[in-house]
Every structure is written in C-alpha cells, then in structure tokens.
Amino acid sequence: xxxxxxxxxxxxxxxxxxxxxxxxxxxxxxxxxxxxxxxxxxxxxxxxxxxxxxxxxxxxxxxxxxxxxxxxxxxxxxxxxxxxxxxxxxxxxxxxxxxxxxxxxxxx
Amino acid sequence: xxxxxxxxxxxxxxxxxxxxxxxxxxxxxxxxxxxxxxxxxxxxxxxxxxxxxxxxxxxxxxxxxxxxxxxxxxxxxxxxxxxxxxxxxxxxxxxxxxxxxxxxxxxxxxxx
Numbered sequence: 001x002x003x004x005x006x007x008x009x010x011x012x013x014x015x016x017x018x019x020x021x022x023x024x025x026x027x028x029x030x031x032x033x034x035x036x037x038x039x040x041x042x043x044x045x046x047x048x049x050x051x052x053x054x055x056x057x058x059x060x061x062x063x064x065x066x067x068x069x070x071x072x073x074x075x076x077x078x079x080x081x082x083x084x085x086x087x088x089x090x091x092x093x094x095x096x097x098x099x100x101x102x103x104x105x106x107x108x
Numbered sequence: 109x110x111x112x113x114x115x116x117x118x119x120x121x122x123x124x125x126x127x128x129x130x131x132x133x134x135x136x137x138x139x140x141x142x143x144x145x146x147x148x149x150x151x152x153x154x155x156x157x158x159x160x161x162x163x164x165x166x167x168x169x170x171x172x173x174x175x176x177x178x179x180x181x182x183x184x185x186x187x188x189x190x191x192x193x194x195x196x197x198x199x200x201x202x203x204x205x206x207x208x209x210x211x212x213x214x215x216x217x218x219x220x
Contacts, residue, residue, distance in 0.1 A: 004150075031206050043114075043199060044151070044211040051206075089150055095164060096141060096201070096209055098150035 002027045004092055006099035013080055014107050021075040021102045023090035028068045031093045035064050035075050038087045038101070047088075048075070080106045112212035114200050120218045121190055128186045129215045131200030140183050141201040141209065142175055144168070151199055157183060158205065190219045 003026045013019055023033070032051045036044040048064040050057045050073065056065040063076040073090055087101040111134040121127050133140065138159050143151035154173070155165045159180040172190075177183040187194055197216050203209040 006150075034209060036211070041216075043213040044201075046208055046210055049208040091151075091209075093206070093209070095153055095156055096143075096151075097153065098143075100148075100150045 002030075002092060002094070002097045004090060004097050004099040006088075006090060006102050008102060009100065010103040010105075012105040012107065015080060015082060017080050017106075018076070018078050019080055019104070021077070021088050021104070023073040023075070023099055025071045025073075025092050025097075027092075028071055030068065033064075033066055033073050034091050034093065034096070035062075035073075036089045036091065038089060044089065077104075080104075082106050082108050111210055112200055112202055114198075114212035114215050116215055117213065118216050118218075120220060123192060123219055124189055126186065126188045127190060127217065128184055129198055129200075129217075130182060130184050131202075131212060132182045133202040137202045137204050138180075139203050139205050139209070140177055142183070142185050143199040143201065145197045145199060145214070146195075154185070187217075190217075192219045195219045 005024045007022045034049045035047040038044050048057045050066040061078040066073045085106050087103045089101040091098045113132040115130045141156040142154040145151045155175050157177040172188045175185045195218050197214045199214045201209045201211045
C-alpha cells in the first residue's frame with residue numbers, strides 16, 4: 001500500500017527566503033508525482049507534474065525534483081512571497097495518493 | 109478555471125437524509141476521481157473511473173456511498189443515510205491516464 005509523507009507539517013518563513021518542502025513515498029513503482037497548492041476552503045491547484053522518467057520540473061519560481069530510488073521528491077520555492085502562503089500537497093500516481101501537506105506561511 | 113465544475117458548492121443536510129453531488133469536467137477525459145478531505149488532512153481517495161468503468165473503490169467507502177459515470181463524462185456521488193462523520197469536502201478531479209490531474213472547487217457537506 002502506497003503511503004506518502006510530507007515534512008514539515010508547517011513552515012513559517014520571512015518574505016524573500018528560499019525554501020524546500022519534502023515528500024516521501026513508500027512504493028517507487030509510480031507513474032508520476034504531482035505537486036498541488038491549496039488555499040483555505042478551496043480546491044487544489046496543480047503546480048507541477050513530474051513524470052517517472054524525469055528528474056525535475058520547473059515552473060517560474062518553483063522547481064520540483066524526483067528521486068524514485070530513494071522515494072523522495074522536493075519542491076523548491078525561490079524568493080518566497082506572502083502570496084505563496086498556502087498548503088502544499090504532493091500526490092503520487094497511479095491513483096493519486098496524497099500526503100497530509102505542508103502548511104506554508106510567508107511573513108511580510 | 110480548472111475545467112471542472114462541482115455542484116452544489118455547499119450542502120447542509122440532516123442526519124439520515126440522502127445527498128447527491130455532481131462533477132462536470134468541461135471536456136472529456138478518460139480518468140475521473142473522487143476524494144474526501146477533512147480539516148487538516150490531505151485528500152483521501154474514494155473511487156475512480158476510466159471512461160464509464162469504475163476501476164477501484166476505497167475501503168473507506170461504506171455501502172452507503174455510490175458513484176456513477178454513466179456516459180463517461182459527468183459523474184455523481186451519492187451518500188445515503190448521511191451521518192455526522194460524513195461531513196467533509198468532497199473533491200472531484202479529472203485527467204488523462206498518466207497525465208496531470210485537475211481538481212474542482214469541491215462540495216462542502218455539513219451533516220447536522
């Protein structure tokens with residue numbers, strides 16, 4: 001059974017700081033991994049999708065990496081802004097198994 | 109716009125009543141997923157369809173839950189004899205197999 005863990009559960013940083021969010025999974029037989037952002041009371045917004053054959057994917061200030069052999073993915077956010085404050089979730093496919101997320105607060 | 113419409117956005121119901129939620133992807137995609145999310149938790153998988161076929165159903169789903177995707181486009185999720193523990197956000201997602209998944213805004217269910 002696939003299990004996904006995200007560390008830390010919560011993170012508070014000052015504006016402008018670079019930060020890394022971690023995601024680990026137990027079964028490396030995944031099709032791909034997707035990172036999402038969720039604002040309070042809202043649905044999920046897709047940020048990045050990494051195919052199982054890829055090592056990383058970039059979109060603007062976001063960079064996600066994937067290491068299947070170690071069962072890990074990281075989401076790097078450069079030059080954080082208050083608008084980045086949200087919960088960040090990773091999910092592995094197959095059928096999208098989610099972690100509990102990391103709640104990020106970027107303080108002005 | 110995520111390309112997924114969920115209705116209703118909010119539903120308050122009395123314990124014991126039946127409720128039905130609808131998910132309408134704007135365009136047809138072969139995969140459609142249902143999830144449930146409670147406060148402070150990640151989304152929990154409920155079930156998914158490939159076209160009209162329901163391929164997997166979570167053990168979390170009791171016999172009170174049923175989902176359909178009759179024509180391979182929209183989908184409905186019905187909860188019979190609702191209980192207070194059913195209170196949650198119900199999320200629908202669509203996508204192609206192996207590709208990016210997109211979520212709707214969800215339906216928030218409150219059972220009183």
